[in-house]
Amino acid sequence: MSDIHLDRVDAEAGNLASPSDYIALLKPRVMSLVVFTALVGMMMAPGGIHPVLGFTALLCIAVGAGASGALNMWYDADIDAIMKRTSGRPIPSGRVTKGEALAFGLTLAAFSVTLLALFVNLVAGLLLAFTIFFYVVIYSMWLKRWTPQNIVIGGAAGAFPPVVGWASVTGSVSFESIVLFLMIFMWTPPHFWALAMFKSDDYRRAGIPMLPVVSGLAETRRQILLYSLILAPIGVLPTILGFASFAYGVAASVLGLAFVILAIRVYRMKDSDQAMLPAKRLFAFSILYLFLLFAMLLVERCISLIGWAV
Numbered sequence: 001m002s003d004i005h006l007d008r009v010d011a012e013a014g015n016l017a018s019p020s021d022y023i024a025l026l027k028p029r030v031m032s033l034v035v036f037t038a039l040v041g042m043m044m045a046p047g048g049i050h051p052v053l054g055f056t057a058l059l060c061i062a063v064g065a066g067a068s069g070a071l072n073m074w075y076d077a078d079i080d081a082i083m084k085r086t087s088g089r090p091i092p093s094g095r096v097t098k099g100e101a102l103a104f105g106l107t108l109a110a111f112s113v114t115l116l117a118l119f120v121n122l123v124a125g126l127l128l129a130f131t132i133f134f135y136v137v138i139y140s141m142w143l144k145r146w147t148p149q150n151i152v153i154g155g156a157a158g159a160f161p162p163v164v165g166w167a168s169v170t171g172s173v174s175f176e177s178i179v180l181f182l183m184i185f186m187w188t189p190p191h192f193w194a195l196a197m198f199k200s201d202d203y204r205r206a207g208i209p210m211l212p213v214v215s216g217l218a219e220t221r222r223q224i225l226l227y228s229l230i231l232a233p234i235g236v237l238p239t240i241l242g243f244a245s246f247a248y249g250v251a252a253s254v255l256g257l258a259f260v261i262l263a264i265r266v267y268r269m270k271d272s273d274q275a276m277l278p279a280k281r282l283f284a285f286s287i288l289y290l291f292l293l294f295a296m297l298l299v300e301r302c303i304s305l306i307g308w309a310v
């Protein structure tokens with residue numbers, strides 16, 4: 001029987017997809033922070049945008065991010081079925097066929113890019129298209145299965161959303177939006193490798209060359225600390241470069257110090273440490289860290305807009 005026929009047999013065996021399965025294809029929890037960073041990029045851009053256009057732009061970025069998640073799950077269906085962490089996802093569990101996920105992702109990608117390009121501006125539309133392409137083709141189809149540096153380069157896909165948000169307002173890429181890109185780009189390796197440390201058996205079973213699988217836990221711990229030491233000062237760049245307040249700089253410095261302290265605790269872990277609490281703590285803190293940095297930038301921007309309006 002053909003793959004598609006088998007897929008259909010699975011789906012008709014009582015595993016029919018529900019709307020929540022299609023929502024799961026969008027990776028909503030991961031993408032929520034991605035879209036938040038895009039909102040901050042949009043709000044920090046000079047000049048402002050009509051609320052309707054701003055909402056449309058954010059909707060397109062959210063739908064585009066979801067589309068990239070669905071296309072990532074379509075392509076990764078084989079390894080997702082092998083890894084415990086992902087085996088319950090809609091495609092490996094037979095609730096959605098690969099063909100349905102592919103059609104769903106392509107439709108959402110085409111819709112979001114076209115709407116953003118026509119309703120907001122072409123530069124933002126092209127940047128969104130490139131981000132989707134980078135995540136689905138460059139990262140998921142090529143880097144992820146080829147090199148232990150997969151998430152370092154692939155991390156660029158996750159760092160583009162604030163650049164797309166900024167371009168939605170200005171129609172261009174600026175030095176400040178590149179700084180926002182850098183903050184996420186340098187954040188991604190410690191964010192992900194902390195997780196990969198306690199999920200390395202999954203990746204080994206799936207044959208994915210993640211750093212802990214290829215170079216071992218000691219090298220992974222070393223690189224987590226290295227990237228964390230680079231990330232901490234980059235988080236303070238908005239103040240250093242004059243587009244955030246001194247108060248933001250102090251808070252970002254404290255958060256960066258906390259990030260480095262957690263990374264040092266990971267670095268000091270023993271290979272025999274099965275619980276891997278320091279790695280789990282760093283992974284959880286990495287999400288809070290990025291959210292707090294971008295939330296502080298957003299609050300500052302809103303205060304300045306209100307102050308300007310009053």
Ligand code: HEM
Pocket residue numbers: 029030031033034037085151154155156157158159184188191192195287290
């Ligand atoms: C190549 C870059 C990235 C990789 C390889 C990566 C990898 C992962 C993985 C494997 C998970 C666990 C997800 C799960 O088990 O369902 C995760 C969780 C998460 N990631 Fe990342 N991530 C990346 C970039 C980002 C970016 C750019 C953001 C946001 C700006 C982000 C935000 C999150 C959030 C919020 C979670 C927690 C989701 C949950 O609680 O289920 N990630 N990441």
Ligand SMILES: CC(C)=CCC/C(C)=C/CC/C(C)=C/COP(=O)(O)OP(=O)(O)O
Pocket residue numbers: 030034061064065066068072076086128131132135140144157158159161
């Ligand atoms: C606007 C737009 C297109 C935004 C996309 C932003 C983006 C690329 C975020 C990265 C999210 C992520 C979990 C990557 C890991 O994929 P994985 O396949 O390594 O993770 P998995 O194993 O959990 O599927």
